[in-house]
Amino acid sequence: MLSEKYEVARDDYANAGRVSSQVKQYLSSLGVSSDVLRRIAVACYEAEINMIIHAWGGAINLNVTDDGVIQLIFKDVGPGITDLEKALTPGWSTASEEARSFGFGAGMGLVNIKRVSDEFDIVSSEEGTTLTIGFKVS
Amino acid sequence: MMKSVITYTLDSCRKCLKCLKFCPTGAITLDNGRVFISDEKCINCGKCVEACHNQGIQAKGSTLIDIKNYDYTVCIVPSSLIGHCKTRQEVEEMFYAIKELGFDEVVDMTDIEGQIHDEVRKYSLYSNNACNISSFCPVVNKLIQVKYPMLLQNIIPINYPSEVAAKRIRKIHKDKENLGIFNCCECESKLSLAKYPYGNTSYEVDHALSIVDIFPLIRANMGKGRLKLSLCKEGLQSCNPYMMLVDENDLVADGFEKIINVLEHAEFGLLKDFKLLELFPCFNGCIGGRLLWGSSYLIKSNFFALIDGDEKRISNISFDELYNDKITKEVKDDRTIQEKLQFFAKVNAKLDKLPGYDCTACGLPSCRVMAEEIVNGNKTLSDCKILVRKEV
Numbered sequence: 001m002l003s004e005k006y007e008v009a010r011d012d013y014a015n016a017g018r019v020s021s022q023v024k025q026y027l028s029s030l031g032v033s034s035d036v037l038r039r040i041a042v043a044c045y046e047a048e049i050n051m052i053i054h055a056w057g058g059a060i061n062l063n064v065t066d067d068g069v070i071q072l073i074f075k076d077v078g079p080g081i082t083d084l085e086k087a088l089t090p091g092w093s094t095a096s097e098e099a100r101s102f103g104f105g106a107g108m109g110l111v112n113i114k115r116v117s118d119e120f121d122i123v124s125s126e127e128g129t130t131l132t133i134g135f136k137v138s
Numbered sequence: 139m140m141k142s143v144i145t146y147t148l149d150s151c152r153k154c155l156k157c158l159k160f161c162p163t164g165a166i167t168l169d170n171g172r173v174f175i176s177d178e179k180c181i182n183c184g185k186c187v188e189a190c191h192n193q194g195i196q197a198k199g200s201t202l203i204d205i206k207n208y209d210y211t212v213c214i215v216p217s218s219l220i221g222h223c224k225t226r227q228e229v230e231e232m233f234y235a236i237k238e239l240g241f242d243e244v245v246d247m248t249d250i251e252g253q254i255h256d257e258v259r260k261y262s263l264y265s266n267n268a269c270n271i272s273s274f275c276p277v278v279n280k281l282i283q284v285k286y287p288m289l290l291q292n293i294i295p296i297n298y299p300s301e302v303a304a305k306r307i308r309k310i311h312k313d314k315e316n317l318g319i320f321n322c323c324e325c326e327s328k329l330s331l332a333k334y335p336y337g338n339t340s341y342e343v344d345h346a347l348s349i350v351d352i353f354p355l356i357r358a359n360m361g362k363g364r365l366k367l368s369l370c371k372e373g374l375q376s377c378n379p380y381m382m383l384v385d386e387n388d389l390v391a392d393g394f395e396k397i398i399n400v401l402e403h404a405e406f407g408l409l410k411d412f413k414l415l416e417l418f419p420c421f422n423g424c425i426g427g428r429l430l431w432g433s434s435y436l437i438k439s440n441f442f443a444l445i446d447g448d449e450k451r452i453s454n455i456s457f458d459e460l461y462n463d464k465i466t467k468e469v470k471d472d473r474t475i476q477e478k479l480q481f482f483a484k485v486n487a488k489l490d491k492l493p494g495y496d497c498t499a500c501g502l503p504s505c506r507v508m509a510e511e512i513v514n515g516n517k518t519l520s521d522c523k524i525l526v527r528k529e530v
């Protein structure tokens with residue numbers, strides 16, 4: 001089992017995507033096949049951006065288990081998602097004008113993450129949100 | 139497999155390791171004072187040639203002597219070369235001068251380049267996917283295979299312009315036995331397209347000539363005669379990102395750093411608004427090819443003057459002949475995930491002991507590669523110049 005931990009800071013638009021690049025680089029050196037890596041890259045980027053624009057930063061954990069499951073846990077400190085069902089509806093967004101001006105906040109983030117991942121779990125409260133996604137590698 | 143056309147000349151190498159540092163794919167290693175270039179990793183981008191101050195690394199094409207091996211020879215001239223001429227008269231003189239080198243026929247491929255650019259745009263427009271990547275440049279295709287395999291499926295399966303042109307020439311001259319096709323190349327990567335171009339199982343171009351090698355000979359023949367020809371405007375435009383026809387669906391980028399940036403963004407799915415990515419590793423597109431001697435800005439201004447004349451329409455080759463489904467393939471890794479994990483853990487353990495400067499002093503492109511070599515048993519920690527220094 002391999003584990004890596006990365007930090008994401010609140011409103012840190014300048015470094016948006018930095019962790020995703022590191023995760024991609026790490027898994028690519030491991031030798032994860034490109035079809036899986038493609039899905040991980042898309043999901044990880046979306047989730048990382050979510051932490052920056054919606055939450056107040058947090059941590060990303062990357063685990064690779066011995067039976068070949070790549071797990072990404074995005075644990076943020078933040079306002080939480082009041083209505084999870086709505087958040088999983090395509091096009092629904094609460095992103096600020098500032099975030100939208102950067103091209104984020106189209107309301108497809110969680111929808112896309114769920115679509116590309118093999119395992120998807122989200123828990124949210126007022127203290128923060130934890131998103132766990134998994135990908136199977138053969 | 140695409141063979142590296144970049145070779146190492148022992149005499150002038152000063153072991154300065156600049157080539158190792160500049161190689162974007164880590165294809166170069168130095169062992170026992172000798173530079174090795176990996177055919178598997180080399181993308182023929184020419185960064186090492188640019189970095190080397192001692193002419194220790196060069197790109198070699200075929201020579202004109204090869205003409206003697208054929209009964210009938212045809213030379214293909216790409217659009218970018220034409221930009222060296224200021225007037226139509228000069229172009230016709232240049233074509234005549236090239237023919238005088240010993241070819242039976244000299245043909246321009248402006249019409250084919252024009253059609254390929256047009257087909258690529260049509261393909262991407264009717265495709266359901268975003269981010270189709272144009273496939274005319276072997277450097278981009280191989281860079282994607284080596285470093286961005288996630289995007290391999292985005293490469294448009296249309297063959298290289300020179301291969302399409304050569305195929306057409308073979309069709310026209312199917313009665314001729316022992317036909318030799320030569321391509322005049324403006325960059326290192328195009329040199330690699332003769333005989334087994336990347337992704338292809340067969341080849342149509344027999345020999346690639348480096349334009350810098352034959353230019354003095356061409357110049358000596360200039361002004362001796364003219365070869366009547368007409369040029370295709372779209373073809374000339376297609377080799378410069380600032381002249382080509384584009385719309386809001388297209389993303390055009392030139393320069394190696396820029397295309398790396400585009401590929402990184404594409405991998406994260408950020409470029410979904412674009413149907414087509416046209417990527418030129420050379421600054422200013424193909425007219426910025428390293429083997430061309432003039433300024434690419436001047437070539438561009440010459441193009442404006444040249445396209446203002448009698449025009450040849452883009453060619454009308456059927457899609458079957460342009461198509462090449464074999465152009466992209468992923469390098470297979472047969473190890474199971476458990477084997478990969480084990481190896482990766484061992485490499486990371488060694489990597490922790492290495493300084494992590496990626497200084498290349500050991501002759502390997504990065505500390506990670508060094509760690510892998512240690513795990514493979516080819517190197518030991520004492521081969522690290524920094525660690526040895528610290529012990530002293």
